[in-house]
Amino acid sequence: MMSELMLIVILGAPLVMALWLAATWLAGLEPGERTISRTTAASFVVATAATGALAWTMYGSGWAPVIVDIGNWFAAGAYSFPILLVVDRLSLPLLALTVVLSGLIGSFSSRYLHREAGYLRFFLLLHVFAFGAEAAFAAGSFNLLIVGWELVGLSSVMLIAFFNQRMAPVKNAIRAFAIYRVTDIGLLLGVFLLHHAAGSASCTLLFRGLWPQQETPLGAGLATAVAICFLFAAAGKSAQAPFSGWLPRAMEGPTPSSAIFYGGISVHLGVYLLLRAAPIIQKSPIAPALVVFVGLVTAILATLSARTASDAKTSLALATLGQLGVIFTEAGLGFERLALLHLTAHAIIRTLQFLRVPSMLRDYRRVHAAAGGNLSRTGLYYEALLPINLRRWLYRLALDRCHLDTLIDRFARDPILQIARRLTAMERAGRAVSIQRSARVLAGTSANEVAGG
Amino acid sequence: MPAARLTLTTVSIAAPVVGAVIAASQEKPRMIGAASAGASLVALIAAVWLTPAATGVLAVDALAAAPALAFAALVAALFLIAPSADLTGANCRDLLLCLAGALTLYCAHNPFLLIAGFAVSALPLLIPHAARGRRAALKASIALGLSALLLAAGSIVLMTATSGTSAAFALAAVLLAALIRSGVFPFHSWLFSACERPLPFVAVLSGQAGAFVIARLALPHFPQTALSALPYITNLTIAGSLFTALVALGEVDPKRTLALLRASQNGFIVSGLTSGGLEGITGALVQWVVAAVALGGLILVLRCLEARYSDLSRQEFDGLAARTPRLAAFFLVFSLALVGLPGTLGFCSAELLFHGVLEAHPIFGLALPVAAAISAIVLLRLFSRIFWGRNRTHVPPMPDALLRERLALTAMTLFLIALGLLPHGLITSRVAPAEKLAALTQPLAHQ
Incomplete structure (x- = not known):
């Protein structure tokens, strides 16, 4: 009972904060910066204490999972949407990570965004994000995971476009949103397949045993189909190849949001999906190999691209991609514990690095000025062993971030937009003709006059 | 109690008729319009609350309750939100007649009343165009007139049909009327011209008259021998949803974009209704409430902005969020609800709808989430073009949401979010x- 209460407090704190901030803003009673930062700090302190208490209770019970079945959110016919929360060895570290890092980001941002026009908006989105991530990590069914997954995506997009007076953040936000929405179809279809074939998407029914030694009764065929759908969704959320292009573009947002989203939590949500669905993936004869392939390709391409990055945040984004690729590879190879450990350590270190970027740049300038030149020259080490032509080709490849954006634009975005524009043009042409005909029949006027009207 | 129900239902229809008569001669009829739409809404709530069992020729049964309440509330909100320039005496009269017609359609248990409601609810778009010389809008008049005629002819033949062949033709006419009125592909062109009309005609667009006719009239009379034809209608509407979403992707005009998204949404609803499964039908019945409120809200916010700044159709980023942040927030919430983001009622209806349609049509049904994803991208692009970008010097200073606008839009937002968090009751x-409708197509579900 105590554990259940703690879990509800963890999830409820950011939700209440988000609703309160939205309601006061809408009512024109916008709270001041001090009120926002103090209430935010209080809510995360409460959530952190609740997480600590939950971990202590679980430790006392030998790390037995905490399962909270609140009942069906809604149901119709054979379909039901259960609100089932599960905290086990996989979700507890990620829940703790989300609560602690979000609290730290809140504290950091209260100074970093001082007197920024979008102060309240930032904190509102931070709470929406925290609730979404916690809901996704504590979800005991893949249905509920979708809710958290989508909220994290939405807050991510809104924060990329935080400085929406400039065009680059706006365009990059739309691009990230498009990638999210398209790849989320994989998650929707995967959940549908589970409902269709297994009758449920609840982890308690789909998996037997304790993570990471879980098994699933699903057949290999169904497991393969679901795993491929989930891999598609995870690749989009974790910016794996071929969807890697949006992550460096997402650096347009404020630095604290970059830290929590693209260093800490959001990009690891895809990995979490793979780890949660690990029994399904490992049951498939081909899905583990696909996960390893996607991870390795991303790691190699990101490492290459990072060498030509010209600014600190982009370098960090590409370094994050490289590590995510390695974590994907670990998950695909079946090293779930290692992947979880790697994920946790990476999230902490990368968040710190992102937060350190603005002051680090100042430090570097001072050091470089004192030394009389750039200390970190590249191209003198292992690269020098390669033939010059290959180095040039690799340099061009890396400079265009391995053409991933170009490929998506050329083979997906541009053809779809071209089709859409042609259809719109046809629609307009057809409409003009039919209006003329209608007018001739009913009003007996000349075609030119009608077209003019 | 049946007498009380008849009285309350009749009051809910009579109130806007009386309001229309008074408003027609007024110079500032906003209060009269709001009062009569509000009275209609209260009477309707009382009818649903006090007498849940449906009897008589005019009664709000379980099928009609949600869309009727949503529509009455939308019209009441419209009177609060609409710019004064739009609320002329004639426009208020048309709007209130549209409400009376729509409520007659929803509450009718007699075919003649249903036909009358169907025609009267389209009245604002049926008659005034030619008289006002807006020839481009003739298409809407023709389409809606044709759909009313087809419904009248089909219903009368359906009642008197003695042979299977004549019943089948009659049913085809009813279905065609419903599909034209819904504006689903390929009958969506009239929506463009309807969107060019002043604000009150939004009400006609937001009503789900076509989908309601399918649920009330077409499915109950669908012959068992023709059930095999139903999947073709579902597939057509699914394909239509994808097509119209794609056209919207290439469209730059905000009003036309919303018209296309309306066509796409109606495709979702009709495909759910005809999917044959309980989940799909329930999802469609919830989605038509979501679409009415969310699309109505989007069009209303757009009109509020047009009243302040008439240059919205330019293909530039206007950065209006800096001037009107609350209108931007409302627009965003309505957009998210329409495309089924969590935290809004649209998520629940989309979940049910997608599962139902995919169960019935695993291959064609795949187009539905794709269409939803494209619609989401279209709406974010539209939002960004209007609200994000540099705060250009040519954009004049303008007020954010006024108190009356804020009250009505907040109520609509709360409706979508509160029911999104607690959707169980609805x-x-x-x-x-939905069970009744699913039972009518049960043989199909087992095929």
Whole structure:
């Protein structure tokens, strides 16, 4: 009972904060910066204490999972949407990570965004994000995971476009949103397949045993189909190849949001999906190999691209991609514990690095000025062993971030937009003709006059 | 109690008729319009609350309750939100007649009343165009007139049909009328011209008259021998949803974009209704409430902005969020609800709808989430073009949402979010009529 209460407090704190901030803003009673930062700090302190208490209770019970079945959110016919929360060895570290890092980001941002026009908006989105991530990590069914997954995506997009007076953040936000929405179809279809074939998407029914030694009764065929759908969704959320292009573009947002989203939590949500669905993936004869392939390709391409990055945040984004690729590879190879450990350590270190970027740049300038030149020259080490032509080709490849954006634009975005524009043009042409005909029949006027009207 | 129900239902229809008569001669009829739409809404709530069992020729049964309440509330909100320039005496009269017609359609248990409601609810778009010389809008008049005629002819033949062949033709006419009125592909062109009309005609667009006719009239009379034809209608509407979403992707005009998204949404609803499964039908019944409120809200916010700044159709980023942040927030919430983001009622209806349609049509149904994803991208692009970008010097200073606008838009937002967080009651109330409709197409579900 105590554990259940703690879990509800963890999830409820950011939700209440988000609703309160939205309601006061809408009512024109916008709270001041001090009120926002103090209430935010209080809510995360409460959530952190609740997480600590939950971990202590679980430790006392030998790390037995905490399962909270609140009942069906809604149901119709054979379909039901259960609100089932599960905290086990996989979700507890990620829940703790989300609560602690979000609290730290809140504290950091209260100074970093001082007197920024979008102060309240930032904190509102931070709470929406925290609730979404916690809901996704504590979800005991893949249905509920979708809710958290989508909220994290939405807050991510809104924060990329935080400085929406400039065009680059706006365009990059739309691009990230498009990638999210398209790849989320994989998650929707995967959940549908589970409902269709297994009758449920609840982890308690789909998996037997304790993570990471879980098994699933699903057949290999169904497991393969679901795993491929989930891999598609995870690749989009974790910016794996071929969807890697949006992550460096997402650096347009404020630095604290970059830290929590693209260093800490959001990009690891895809990995979490793979780890949660690990029994399904490992049951498939081909899905583990696909996960390893996607991870390795991303790691190699990101490492290459990072060498030509010209600014600190982009370098960090590409370094994050490289590590995510390695974590994907670990998950695909079946090293779930290692992947979880790697994920946790990476999230902490990368968040710190992102937060350190603005002051680090100042430090570097001072050091470089004192030394009389750039200390970190590249191209003198292992690269020098390669033939010059290959180095040039690799340099061009890396400079265009391995053409991933170009490929998506050329083979997906541009053809779809071209089709859409042609259809719109046809629609307009057809409409003009039919209006003329209608007018001739009913009003007996000349075609030119009608077209003019 | 049946007498009380008849009285309350009649009051809910009579109130806007009386309001229309008074408003027609007024110079500032906003209060009269709001009062009569509000009275209609209260009477309707009382009818649903006090007498849940449906009897008589005019009664709000379980199928009609949600769309009727949503539509009456939308019209009441429209009177609060609409710019004064739009609320002329004639426009208010048309709007209130549209409400009376729509409520007659929803509450009718007699075919003649249903036909009358169907025609009267389209009245604002049926008659005034030619008289006002807006020839481009003739298409809407023709389409809606044709759909009313087809419904009248089909219903009368359906009642008197003695042979299977004549019944089948009659049913085809009824279905065609409903599809034209819904504006689903390939009958969506009239929506463009309807969107060019002043604000009150939004009400006609937001009503789900076509989908309601399918649920009330077409499915109950669908012959068992023709059930095999139903999947073709579902597939057509699914393909239509994808097509119209794609056209919207290439469109730059905000009003036309919303018209296309309306066509796409109606495709979702009709495909759910004809999917044959309980989940799909329940999802469609919830989605038509979501679409009415969310699309109505989007069009209203757009009109509020047009009243302040008439240059919205330019293909530039206007950065209006800096001037009107609350209108931007409302627009965003309505957009998210329409495309089924969590935290809004649209998520619940989309979940049910997608599962139902995919169960019935695993291959064609795949187009539905794709269409939803494209619609989401279209709406974010539209939002960004209007609200994000540099705060250009040519954009004049303008007020954010006024108090009356804020009250009405907040109520609509709360409706979508509160029911999105606690959807159980609404969805459970939709299951009973959905079960009846699913039973009518049960043989199909087992095929």
